[in-house]
Amino acid sequence: MSALRPVLLAAAAVLALAVPWLAPGGYALHLAIMAALYAALALSLNLLLGYAGQLSLGHVAYFGLGAYAAALANLELGAPIWAGLAAGGALAAAAGLVIGGLAFKVRGAYFVILTVSFAEVIRLIALNWMDVTQGPLGLPGITPFGSKTSAWFAALALAAASLVACHRIVRSRTGRALVALRENEPLARSIGIDVYRHLVVASALSAGMAGVAGGIYAHHQAFMSPEVFSFGYTVTMVIMVVAGGQGTLAGPVLGAILFTLLPEWLRAAQEWRLVVYAVILLAVVVFMPKGIVPTAAAWLGRRRPAGPAAAPNAAPPAAAAEPRQ
Amino acid sequence: METLLQHLVNGLMLGGTYALLGIGLTLVFGIMNVVNFAHGEFYAAGAFGTYALLVKAGLPFYPSLAGAVVGGVVLGALVERTVLRPLRAESIETTMLVMIGLWILMQNLELAIWGGIPQSIPNPFSPFPIEVGPILLQPIYVFVFLSAAATIVLVHLGLAHTRWGCAMRATFMDRRTAALMGIPVDRVYTITFALGAGLSAAAGALLGPVFVVYPSMGDLASLKAFSVVIMGGLGNVAGATAAGLTLGVAESLGAGYVSSAYKDAVGFLMIILVLLVRPEGLFGRAGRIG
Numbered sequence: 001m002s003a004l005r006p007v008l009l010a011a012a013a014v015l016a017l018a019v020p021w022l023a024p025g026g027y028a029l030h031l032a033i034m035a036a037l038y039a040a041l042a043l044s045l046n047l048l049l050g051y052a053g054q055l056s057l058g059h060v061a062y063f064g065l066g067a068y069a070a071a072l073a074n075l076e077l078g079a080p081i082w083a084g085l086a087a088g089g090a091l092a093a094a095a096g097l098v099i100g101g102l103a104f105k106v107r108g109a110y111f112v113i114l115t116v117s118f119a120e121v122i123r124l125i126a127l128n129w130m131d132v133t134q135g136p137l138g139l140p141g142i143t144p145f146g147s148k149t150s151a152w153f154a155a156l157a158l159a160a161a162s163l164v165a166c167h168r169i170v171r172s173r174t175g176r177a178l179v180a181l182r183e184n185e186p187l188a189r190s191i192g193i194d195v196y197r198h199l200v201v202a203s204a205l206s207a208g209m210a211g212v213a214g215g216i217y218a219h220h221q222a223f224m225s226p227e228v229f230s231f232g233y234t235v236t237m238v239i240m241v242v243a244g245g246q247g248t249l250a251g252p253v254l255g256a257i258l259f260t261l262l263p264e265w266l267r268a269a270q271e272w273r274l275v276v277y278a279v280i281l282l283a284v285v286v287f288m289p290k291g292i293v294p295t296a297a298a299w300l301g302r303r304r305p306a307g308p309a310a311a312p313n314a315a316p317p318a319a320a321a322e323p324r325q
Numbered sequence: 326m327e328t329l330l331q332h333l334v335n336g337l338m339l340g341g342t343y344a345l346l347g348i349g350l351t352l353v354f355g356i357m358n359v360v361n362f363a364h365g366e367f368y369a370a371g372a373f374g375t376y377a378l379l380v381k382a383g384l385p386f387y388p389s390l391a392g393a394v395v396g397g398v399v400l401g402a403l404v405e406r407t408v409l410r411p412l413r414a415e416s417i418e419t420t421m422l423v424m425i426g427l428w429i430l431m432q433n434l435e436l437a438i439w440g441g442i443p444q445s446i447p448n449p450f451s452p453f454p455i456e457v458g459p460i461l462l463q464p465i466y467v468f469v470f471l472s473a474a475a476t477i478v479l480v481h482l483g484l485a486h487t488r489w490g491c492a493m494r495a496t497f498m499d500r501r502t503a504a505l506m507g508i509p510v511d512r513v514y515t516i517t518f519a520l521g522a523g524l525s526a527a528a529g530a531l532l533g534p535v536f537v538v539y540p541s542m543g544d545l546a547s548l549k550a551f552s553v554v555i556m557g558g559l560g561n562v563a564g565a566t567a568a569g570l571t572l573g574v575a576e577s578l579g580a581g582y583v584s585s586a587y588k589d590a591v592g593f594l595m596i597i598l599v600l601l602v603r604p605e606g607l608f609g610r611a612g613r614i615g
Contacts (some may be wrong), residue, residue, distance in 0.1 A: 109559070120593045242422045279430065284407065
């Protein structure tokens, strides 16, 4: 794996840069943009779901908040696109700090339900706060990107930045603390890791990435409605992470590409499209519960990708470096 | 004062079915540690089953309802045996994703079979309300409430006084010890999931004739069920009953006095408050998982 990785990464980079020429049609490029945005979303969700083992089912809230922040900054204040993206990331990160700060007081199924609840309350506010969001009518007239190609490069830059950021976070003290928590929380606590603080930090970082993705989505669509908070988006992200391989970096990216394109390939099935989609999803989970990337890596007879494999070794040094609270 | 009474009664009538939904989910959640996102789909299956038997097959009202509930139980047992049992050793996230897949699958199967147009189920009850003192009661709501209450009492008695009920309670407390005591845990799981699905289908069969029947009707039902489970405490049947009634009343009051637009937000706000203040549920007995 390690010898192949630079080659694979370079090939992926060349392929990504060539996308506007490989997929010149408007719709094909739109799908590529969505795949890149989903890659960023799945990577950010994977920080909590894959590395910390905390299933946040409210991730769409950050995506939607980022989208609305960018849209409103653009429409109300005339902010340029880059400023809107920054505002979207900042608002989402702040929300991640607050929601994570409250929700990480509980674990397991309770955490799951709590994150869903926060996301749904935010969705209902977007739907009903007519003065600001115009409710279900939505917000038209957001400044679009200069061209689909520039939207692609914005989305690609975000996906690449998220990949690098996740790579760095996973190897940082926070990342090691998250993995230690996932493997055994009482043990992690007993050796002095401030689990709660690391979780809240990860939540804010993860939310920030999702918020920027939302901002790019708002400018790409040039229209924003409460649809952006649909629970279906969260479900799609979770599918991408779990099917691709939680706790790996390649998994969410591969999952994002596959599950963005899959519904398109299934268009021939017409009204049975989502039925077939669900059957494929069930088959992937039942036959590859660890996800595509770890299963494929095991088939190739190689080690699992570095992230989780480092877990048992990472915990003790982290504790040694951080002796007390 | 009279409006307040009317809101309370309306809330209780709806709350009965919320309790029914919540009990099914809380059992599956508590005993099997499965977050059943497809729970609302069994509710939709119950409603569509009633529609199929009553409107398409021409059966009378009560046999149609009973048939739909039996269908829900069989469907639940089938799902447990084919999908959940092979994944017993997997994490809660994996089984949850499977339930999400099942949710998409069932909802879109219904859409492919019945189409997206809402259907109504005729019922034999008088549309004219009965006056009881200052309040008005719709006969069908009274029927729905009484049926839900009777079902809840039956489930409670079954759990408290039968051998299988005892086995389910033992499995909830400690699966491994229960297995060591000779309890067939696998069969307990199948029965639990079938019972949960059956209760959800019963709620759907009861409310189908009150409202309209459409493929995505299960989404809202799942959501109510989750609120009820959180408020009542995991695996707590009495808690789920009380929480179901509470949620019904709270929604009715919220819609009446605050804003009907935020009616569905009431459930979420209650979840957030309960989890932050009293994570073991409003009604005692801590049974936390995770």
